[in-house]
Amino acid sequence: MKKSVLLVVALLVSSFSFSQDERLTKIDEFLSYLFENDKFMGSLVIRKGDSLIFKEAYGFYEANRGLRANGNTKYKIGSVTKTFTATMIMQLVEAKRLRLETRISRFFPKIAMASYISINDLLQQRSGIMDYVNADETFKEKLITGESQEDLLERIADYDAIFEPGTKHMYSNTNYYLLGCIIENITKKSYAENLKELIVDKIGLKNTYYTTEKTDVSKRESYSYLYNGSTWEQFPEWDNSVAFASGGIISTPDDLSLFISSLFSGKLVSPASLDQMKKIKDGYGMGLMQFPFGERRFFGHNGKIENFNAVVGYYPKEKLSIALISNADVYNQNDIMLGILSMYYKMPFPFPEFTKLDPDEIKPLLGVYNSDDLPLQIVIKEKNGELIAQATGQPPFPLTYFKDTTFVFQSAGVEITFGLDSFVLKQAGMKYKYTKN
Template structure:
């Protein structure tokens, strides 16, 4: 009897520790949501078991529709991992191989006789990214683009470099892989997702959308905080993101997908090993995310103002996915907080201190830089700072510390001095002076 009592006490103690850990994660996300820093959903899966699954904020702010654990979000470039898995399946079926050349399908694309399936999967083609490298397409992301139109765009691009010589991320590569999947299977990309991934992994809420977001069926919009309220972000046309970024899913489904992938339910272990081959930071739609000595495999994504990440740590069979639909805080910092708490490491909650309006006004004015051909206007509204670059929309600045403010969605940090500020973004710094 004493032995049974001891076992029960130990089990209860471990359960209590786990609950405390998840309660603290919930407290962190609730705190961020309450301070208008975050809306979205988190799922943590240990093996086959979901141990945390909760949503925060709204799927539709205007209609006051709260998000829940079944709310579905766009996952952006996490879509690429789904596309890569289907390509690996087709290779296992001997319908192509990693050295198959692009000219088998699209001979008119420059260097098609040199570009391989391997190059497409690893972003080593030299094909211009139609989103980030083509300003005309980027301005027209809200209208339908046919497959023929997209292929013609890629045919007209001048190659950036010789295929296979370097890595440069390009959504064009994964659109081409999606078209190849359709050609080889004679089925739509959407049908392939259902038969090749969804059914095999037993996913419940994952699909390629056929139209605009519909919150009446549990889908969510994405939002940007303007300093006083959440504003809905305009939707892209699905034909643009396509097999590079248009899938809709949930964090629970993404963790189930990764578990199925690493458990051999979708491709052979040998194929998975090939996907895990990291070259210049990128595998076959898999990246490594370090957390201490641990190495998670997964992918990130961003579309409209959705931000998604899924990671899987094979040693512990731990899957974690965070999808953000209201981005006013750095997503990576949120993930660091979640994992720190999960692994019982110290993590102080961020502080969102307000500055007196009289102090904020000192930073307002129009600034210019000798290093960039634009001006930046900084203004104050309702106790918040707003910044607006020439020809662009205004964005809110969140106080970080002392004279430092950030705009997390764009990774911008602005450090104010005497009639000046330093703007930091993507590892670069630019000096601005007040006019």
Template sequence: MKKLLLLLLLSTSFAFSQQTKFQKIDSLLTFLNTNNKFMGELSIIEKGKMVFSKAYGFADVESGKKLDVNTKLKIGSITKTFTATMIMQLVDEKKLTLDTKLSKFYPKIPNAEKITIHHLLHHRTGIPDFLNDDPTVGEFIYVENKKEDLVKRIENYTSAFEPNSQHKYSNSNYNLLGYIIEDITKKSFSENLNTRIIKKIGLKNTLFPTKIDITKNEGYSYFFDGKNWAKVPEWHSSLSFAAGAMASTTSDLNLFLEALLEGKLTSKSSLEQMKSMEDYYGKGLIIAPFEDRKFYGHTGGIENFRAAAGYNPEDKTGFAIIVNGDNYNRNDIMIGVLSLFYGSDYSFPEFKQFEVSKAVLEKYVGTYKSAAFPMKIKVFVENGNLLAQATGQSSFPLTAKSETEFVFEAAMIQLIFGENKMNFKQGTMAFEFVKE
């Protein structure tokens, strides 16, 4: 009897521990949502079981339609992991090799005879990014981009470096891989996605959408303008295509990465190829470390959607987040979630804003340009808040850290203002802008 009682106590203690862990994660996301820092979904998979799945906020603010765990949201560059998986399936089927040259499909692209499928997968081509390196991209975001037109633009770019001499992330690489999938199979990217991955592993809420449809439980993305959540205009899906146009749920992302990394979608050798890093990037996969753990996955961002998903094959645990209300750094959210899940020290963030007078804010209003940056940045005041907007992009709110320093934490952007000038920092990039 004593042994049975002890077992019952241990079982109850374990269940309470598990419940407390997930309650803390829920409290963090509820706290962020209540403070207008986050809307979106999070799910956690552990040893094949979905142990946490919850949604916060709205799919459509205007109609009041709330998110639920089946609401499909755009995943941005996590699309690249799906694209890379299908490429490796074609390699397994001997319809393609990693040494196949780009010139076999698109010979007019500069250095096509030197660029291989391997180079495309690892972003080692020197092909400029049609999204971030082309100053005319604003003309193409909201209109249909036919395959032949986008390929023509890529053909006219000047190569940034000799193929395989370095790594530089470029969405052009993965759109070309998507076109190659279509060229080889004679089927659309969407058809390949459905047969090769979605139906094969039973995903319920993953698709290649043409346009967001609320009636099909799909959601929009938003930014917080200081008072309200403001809808971000939808891009045309043909632009981001195989590099970033897909939509999914966090549960489906966990199921996908679990299936991929447990060897259910490619051969063992192809999976090892995907996991092999060159300059911190594999074939459609990156490694996200947390303490002594390694999660294989990807991150994504499009419009104001932000996503991240990773799976640890050692403890068979996966985490996925999709943000559709972007007003706080996605990585900081995931650090909080992982810390609470694994029992690491963590304190909820404090939200305090430095007060800057309207007169000072007005001094920063204007359009800024930099010879080293392809787009101009417009700075303006709206509803008493300072906002910034790059050419052809959505505007984003700025939080004051001092009278001269402002940040947009969600994208790790820092703006420091001086007399008719502005220093722009994002990650490791830094540019000096001058006011026109």
């Protein structure tokens, strides 16, 4: 169900005027530059206190028809959903309908060590329950086809405990899937109904909801894309019921910035509950992470689903919230955020250079490569002066020139360094040697 689309490179008309603030003008120029160079599509909002100071979108939410995104385009936010789920759990705790010490055996007696795992362990990612999304290769097809809640809970019940609950931190989508089920069990309402009642209606969000329906562009819901060297190619859509309370919410940067600022200003939970959520241990609190930028510490969460990337952060001292969602990025989102914050705080940040190589330099690198270390064949092709890599059974991805004979695919943290009829692939601290056929 992939669609090849012609890329129309066009600057979007800004909905805000940045002429009074050089910082915001530069941020707009930076994101426009990334879009013009086929490195990014998405939307950014910056909010200071109650004032919205930046709101802009870049690119398309349906590239095949040339439908351009605006500030009301809706995107999947992935694991930023976890902050919403944690907030609803804390609301139920405040209403004395649940306790953080409650053992999950009350809800899931079949799960390994359920009588030792608390709600608090789920919130803090310290349960020892395996991540169902990454548990085994066979589950990847379920991301597309879906799986009923009953069957998925049976799958989770079959997992062995990885460690004793509370003793370690391990990020697992299973924890927040279970928390969503608990919310539904206690309230006797669906996760979508709880989200609307406990958060959306309470603070006036306009474009935030959970649905298991497929993307509907008539509602300005966006697809996600990969750039294949000449066109934006639609990324296969997943079944949203699998993501559920761990990663299934749809929203906008505008709503995310309002949500995080409302959370920190006491409109959703009490100061005591927020303090509990903010206590970071081994890099994670309760649905919150901490992002350092110099001496500043932002609280928030990031998320990835399909080829959407989302991040929302809040700096309490300045009451500054920032939300960025991309539906297509070739340039690493962490580096995009670094650029945005550097420009906002008037720190130097040169625009990256995207070099296209001479065909004669590219030609010796092309071919089919195999590895004894990894059971994935990788084909290296050329399109419009850029290298394109494609692993067996996976979508093609562009390789950006870095230096010497090294190329990168930044959004996935992939680095490839070519040698004579070979290359070394680095990702997530691992190295794999490939040889040309």
